[in-house]
Amino acid sequence: MKQMTNSQSFALTKKDNDNLQPNHVKSSRIKNILTKIFLTGIMFFGFISFSLAQNTTYKNASYKKDLLKEKREISEKLRTEKKELNNVKSILNKISDMPTLTVEKFKTDFPKAQNVNWLKTDGYIEVNYKLNNSQMVTFYDFNNNLIGTGKYVTYQSLPARSLKKIAKDYKGYKPEKVMYFDDNDQNANNMNFFGSDIDVDDYYALLRDKKNAQKEIVLQITPTGQVSYFSDVRHDS
Numbered sequence: 001m002k003q004m005t006n007s008q009s010f011a012l013t014k015k016d017n018d019n020l021q022p023n024h025v026k027s028s029r030i031k032n033i034l035t036k037i038f039l040t041g042i043m044f045f046g047f048i049s050f051s052l053a054q055n056t057t058y059k060n061a062s063y064k065k066d067l068l069k070e071k072r073e074i075s076e077k078l079r080t081e082k083k084e085l086n087n088v089k090s091i092l093n094k095i096s097d098m099p100t101l102t103v104e105k106f107k108t109d110f111p112k113a114q115n116v117n118w119l120k121t122d123g124y125i126e127v128n129y130k131l132n133n134s135q136m137v138t139f140y141d142f143n144n145n146l147i148g149t150g151k152y153v154t155y156q157s158l159p160a161r162s163l164k165k166i167a168k169d170y171k172g173y174k175p176e177k178v179m180y181f182d183d184n185d186q187n188a189n190n191m192n193f194f195g196s197d198i199d200v201d202d203y204y205a206l207l208r209d210k211k212n213a214q215k216e217i218v219l220q221i222t223p224t225g226q227v228s229y230f231s232d233v234r235h236d237s
Contacts, residue, residue: 099125102144113127116128124147125141139191147191166207180201202221203222205221216233217229217233
């Protein structure tokens with residue numbers, strides 16, 4: 001089977017980031033932020049007018065101090081919302097190269113997906129989303145074909161046999177994340193994690209050393225509960 005570009009950013013190990021969302025989602029966020037900025041601006045100028053009016057009546061130093069504090073809080077809120085708007089615009093500019101056919105294919109494959117986030121890499125397109133209250137991740141190749149889908153599950157949902165094996169052989173580690181990966185047998189392209197192809201439907205568990213937080217490993221667990229070492233996790237220095 002063909003091998004996809006090697007991915008060190010395994011879905012289990014990567015940190016959250018600002019993934020790419022569909023244009024209509026970003027546009028909606030921009031509208032919401034602009035509304036917030038508009039309302040905050042009204043609050044700010046209304047506050048100034050109110051302050052000037054009240055200043056002729058109140059001469060108390062404590063009162064003036066409270067007014068200045070409110071002014072700073074409103075100004076800070078306005079700066080934060082403008083910063084968020086700039087971030088959203090920046091991400092929106094990057095999404096222009098997201099294949100439209102892949103987006104449409106995903107909508108067909110997973111019509112009930114929610115909170116959809118897109119990420120384009122050198123070797124594949126990754127989609128993170130929620131489906132039936134479960135966190136999911138799906139991968140497509142650049143021909144708009146489904147490679148496979150991962151579902152994040154709890155550690156205790158692993159086969160009982162594997163839990164006993166891990167507890168015995170990996171006492172010095174604690175579980176961090178578990179994903180069940182469903183490979184698309186109809187696609188000759190496979191996901192490649194840490195130099196190894198994924199072409200079977202198995203669980204992949206991320207474990208962290210209890211004494212060294214920088215040391216992590218990934219185990220492969222079959223649906224029948226067989227456990228095998230899969231890879232070390234190499235962190236960028």
